[in-house]
Amino acid sequence: MTVQSFNPPIRTLMGPGPSDVHPRILNALARPTIGHLDPVFVEMMDDVKGLLQYAFQTENELTMPVSAPGSAGMETCFVNLVEPGDKVIVCQNGVFGGRMKENVERCGGIAVMVEDEWGNAVDPAKVEQALESNPDAKIVAFVHAETSTGAQSDAKTLSELAHKHDCLVILDTVTSLGGTPVLIDEWQIDAVYSGTQKCLSCTPGISPVSFSERALDKVKNRETRVQSWFLDLNLVMGYWGSGQKRAYHHTAPVNALYGLHESLVMLKNEGLENAWKRHADNHDALKAGLEAMGLSFVVKPDERLPQLNSVTIPDGVDDATVRSRLLNEFNLEIGAGLGALAGKVWRIGLMGFSSRAENILLCVSALEAVLSDLNAPINSGVALKAIQEKLD
Ligand SMILES: *Cc1c(COP(=O)(O)O)cnc(C)c1O
Secondary structure (H helix, E strand, O other), X not given: OOOOOOOXXXXXXXXXXXXXXXXXXXXXHOOOOOOOOOHHHHHHHHHHHHHHHHHHOXXXXXXXXXXXXXXXXXXXXXXXXXXXXXXXXXXEOOHHHHHHHHHHHHOOOEEEEEEOOOOOOOOHHHHHHHHHHOOOOOEEEEEOEEOOOOEEOOHXXXXXXXXXXXXXXXXXXXXXXXXXXXXXXXXXXXXXXOOOOOOOOOOOOXXXXXXXXXXXXXXXXXXXXXXXXXXXHHHHHHHHOOOOOOOOOOOOOHHHHHHXXXXXXXXXXHOHHHHHXXXXXXXXXXXXXXXXXXXXXXXXXXXXXXXXXXXXXXXXXXXXXXXXHHHHHHOEEEEEOOHHHOOOEEEEXXXXXHOOHHHHHHHHHHHHHHHHHXXXXXXXXXXXXXXXXXXX
């Protein structure tokens, strides 16, 4: 029996991530592997750090990629900053706030939940109330861009509230980084994590993180040891810290970091402002097409993420049928709804390299073809013109 190589089909990825990976990044991944302590590699890592500081808009010394996906970045923030007995205010308006709660509890902390309806941004008034009723809270944690719904919360306001009550802030920017403004220093965020496979157009598996001096003071002065050896920043700093002679901690994912480096070079060359504008403009074009067709958005306009578009599935249309036809007939992936929104919405991602004109045209024409074929109640023949008018 001969075993065969795996050759994936070529898909267009317009779900909640991973997004399309730029060919330049795929090429970078195939470059020769060198040692992770090779001086040439160490120089590249210094570049990665500087480029991540740019992406996060921070001067934080401890800014680095964790060698594991976004969930590990999340866990890095919680295991280092939460000690047993610590009270943490966790905002939940979708799937990922629920995972933050899990993290707090597994660290022995007490999670005080602030809940908002799925599809809404986090309500600052509720957070303020929670801070007032819990003067012993030490941390406020929330998701900037809720990928499960497409809602964006006001990170600046929430961070100000937290600091007014002497709390540290943990922020999830997995879906926002590179897509909408993420201003870590200006907003005074203490611990932030992101992912490579969303608006950075890179392959999955790496999680950029950054920590403020205030956060590092807390890590260095812990009473208990961080329960995770792999994610303990006290140890990781020996490899990533400045002025350190890089010591072996774990073998860095050498080629994956070539990919991240390339994606950050592309982001720097495009310029953050231009990347944000591209995401906003392409959202406008997609929206024009979908609304012309008669589909409506779940999130209200001023809380809507341009890179993750939740739209309501028309009455009588079966979610899974449409998504599998898009995949099989058009090689196009869009996302399903999660939790409270399962079966009710589609999540259309316009993240990173996926955020471009031809993807919008493909997605809307494919959706129109499938929905017309299913006799769904949509307006036919008007969407593409509406998109073209926005793109011109
Ligand atoms: C995707 C995502 C994560 C998890 O990232 P993984 O790379 O899948 O581990 C966390 N938070 C948000 C908001 C996300 O969209």
